[in-house]
Amino acid sequence: MKIIETKDYDALSRKACEIVLQTLKETEKPVLGLATGSTPEGLYQYLIQAYQSGEVSFKDVTTFNLDEYVGLDADDPNSYHYFMNDKFIDHIDILKENVFIPNGMAEDIEKECNAYEEKIRTLGPIDLQVLGIGLNGHIGFNEPGTSFSSRTHMVKLKESTRQANARFFASIEEVPTHAVTMGIDTIMESKEILLLISGSHKADTLAQLVNGEVSETFPASVLKNHPNVTLIADEGALEKVK
Numbered sequence: 001m002k003i004i005e006t007k008d009y010d011a012l013s014r015k016a017c018e019i020v021l022q023t024l025k026e027t028e029k030p031v032l033g034l035a036t037g038s039t040p041e042g043l044y045q046y047l048i049q050a051y052q053s054g055e056v057s058f059k060d061v062t063t064f065n066l067d068e069y070v071g072l073d074a075d076d077p078n079s080y081h082y083f084m085n086d087k088f089i090d091h092i093d094i095l096k097e098n099v100f101i102p103n104g105m106a107e108d109i110e111k112e113c114n115a116y117e118e119k120i121r122t123l124g125p126i127d128l129q130v131l132g133i134g135l136n137g138h139i140g141f142n143e144p145g146t147s148f149s150s151r152t153h154m155v156k157l158k159e160s161t162r163q164a165n166a167r168f169f170a171s172i173e174e175v176p177t178h179a180v181t182m183g184i185d186t187i188m189e190s191k192e193i194l195l196l197i198s199g200s201h202k203a204d205t206l207a208q209l210v211n212g213e214v215s216e217t218f219p220a221s222v223l224k225n226h227p228n229v230t231l232i233a234d235e236g237a238l239e240k241v242k
């Protein structure tokens, strides 16, 4: 795992943008894996700026998002569909038919998971997957204990994850209990992975990633088995590593 240290969140976002732009420029029909959460927001802002300045077009880009809450539709401001449109998709020239996010409203969730896998198989592989990390080491919504061989599936969210994400909702009761997420094996099939970790509240998580064993009890540790991972972390997140 290659580690790039940046001074702060803004520098992290700029560096992440540089790496994504490089993939977009080098790849004929790029497929990006995208993440939600606060961490990649700065990256999306810089990518929008790059588009607005004419540096890049997203016309030939396909995107797959990692996850979505079960029971929230695309118009719900707390859904990841809404987040992605609001923070990124609506501001660039990507074709809507090339944007894929799991449908948390599907009547048959298992069928939806299989269909999502099939789409990634057909249009993939993902050239570059952007990842954030949960405090307990989750990637996407793959909570501790998830099998490393998992594919897109429905998960029951840990209470700690619901608490951590409650800041986006009016109250904890409104945070969904389940989500659909790409599996760990699905994520690992990406050609390249860009992991972003920012802030001193993630310092213990990052120290565990760097110093701990590869184990299903800490999902992000699987990334140590991937041949092409770049981790960008800012000084706050790296506080406990050195």
Ligand SMILES: N[C@@H]1[C@@H](O)[C@H](O)[C@@H](COP(=O)(O)O)O[C@@H]1O
Binding pocket: 035, 036, 037, 038, 039, 040, 066, 067, 131, 132, 133, 134, 135, 138, 139, 140, 141, 161, 165
């Ligand atoms: N499903 C998302 C993850 O993909 C994300 O990495 C995590 C951390 O989010 P944040 O970047 O806001 O800390 O939150 C959610 O649980």
